[in-house]
Amino acid sequence: MKKSKWSAYLAVIMASAISCFWAFWGSMENFHEGWHYPTLKENLTVMAIQYLSFMLIFILFSVIAILLPKIGSILYFLIGVAFSYWIFSTRSAITLSVVLSWLPLTLPLLLIALLFWFGEFKNRKLALFIAIGFPLLICCTISIKMGVRVSRRFHDGNYEERIVKGNNDVTLVWASQGPGWPKESIDWAEAQRRCIYLKENGKELADTPQNIWRLPNIKEVTSSLTRNGQNCQGVWNPEAREANYSFPPDKESPLWDIYSPIIYFWTSEEKDKDNAYIVVYHGGVFSKPKKMRGSVGFRAVKSVKNR
Incomplete structure (x- = not known):
């Protein structure tokens, strides 16, 4: 099958969208429930490990797929298969409604794998910018806004009655x-x-x-x-x-x-x-x-x- 630059960039955009979702979720959840440690170092460590790990993992997969499309394609395929298996193995019965409800989450991973496999990059720098830049932009924008709010919380240190x-x-x-x-x-x-x-x-x-x-x-x-x-x-x-x-x-x-x-x-x-x-x-x-x-x-x- 002929290589296509359009399929390659579509794969990058879809992969970046997944990273952006986890960037949004992780940043919001971090400041909703995770930012409660007394030091900045502790808070940032928990943020990176517990709340931004999915974003970082998918960014890494995207970078691998851009630099090494075949290996990246295999990674996304394995993730899609593993995620699909986990979803359906936890269900007592696999019905049409179950399949349709989870298809929007499992199918994109398999589609990304297919697009990377048959894609060809003419401008890897642009692809890397899309894969890395957009998720980090979302993460930083939300974190700055939420971080300012959290830092201004009123705390008088009184834990008594x-x-x-x-x-x-x-x-x-x-x-x-x-x-x-x-x-x-x-x-x-x-x-x-x-x-x-x-x-x-x-x-x-x-x-x-x-x-x-x-x-x-x-x-x-x-x-x-x-x-x-x-x-x-x-x-x-x-x-x-x-x-x-x-x-x-x-x-x-x-x-x-x-x-x-x-x-x-x-x-x-x-x-x-x-x-x-x-x-x-x-x-x-x-x-x-x-x-x-x-x-x-x-x-x-x-x-x-x-x-």
């Missing part, structure tokens, strides 16, 4: 860091249990139920979220199941610990027997499985009268 005056006449005492406000992930049932057994000082768990502390409800959390030290005037609409704010909240003091991996707080409200509602630091409200861990935690509250 706090009285937080929120919107809609919501004023609560929020537990100090410890068993009632852990840095590690906690599922919903364990969060409920800890609230029940948490002593009045909020720093220790008792052997018997105390029933002083509790999980906040959705309205209480959304009404208490802040940004730059100011309350965001959150209003929870239970009918629409959404919260509205005068300006977007962020992961800041006094409610959040910017150096903790926790970005979701459990609430006391359940969707059903298996799911409960969480509130994200940016104000979003979602239902999640009660057994979910990862970046979800809680902070116990009590009435000011019980202080």
Whole structure:
């Protein structure tokens, strides 16, 4: 078959599009959940390894395919086959709907392999610029914007018990860091249990139920979220199941610990027997499985009268 420069550049554009997707996803996710370490070195290391690794891998594959088209073609073919096998092997039954739903993700890899195999580059410098430049441009643009926002988060270093005056006449005492406000992930049932057994000082768990502390409800959390030290005037609409704010909240003091991996707080409200509602630091409200861990935690509250 005759070599074609158009198939070669189409392959580069498609490969670059995949790298761009991972550049966008990795940059957004990094500053959403990953940027919480105390030093810049730690944050950048985690960013490169955990969040930008897919982008870097696909850029590397693209560079190999541009310099050595046959080897690059084989790499993309193997990735496409491996990804297809992984997708379909995890399904109990392979139906037409399953095939059609995953085809847009698996077919491009195989098509890229085919295009590289029959492609011929007249200008490898241009191809390398497309393969490397566009993903890095997206990564840098998002990272600079998000990095500036994260660097301006308000943090007063106070991890003790706090009285937080929120919107809609919501004023609560929020537990100090410890068993009632852990840095590690906690599922919903364990969060409920800890609230029940948490002593009045909020720093220790008792052997018997105390029933002083509790999980906040959705309205209480959304009404208490802040940004730059100011309350965001959150209003929870239970009918629409959404919260509205005068300006977007962020992961800041006094409610959040910017150096903790926790970005979701459990609430006391359940969707059903298996799911409960969480509130994200940016104000979003979602239902999640009660057994979910990862970046979800809680902070116990009590009435000011019980202080």
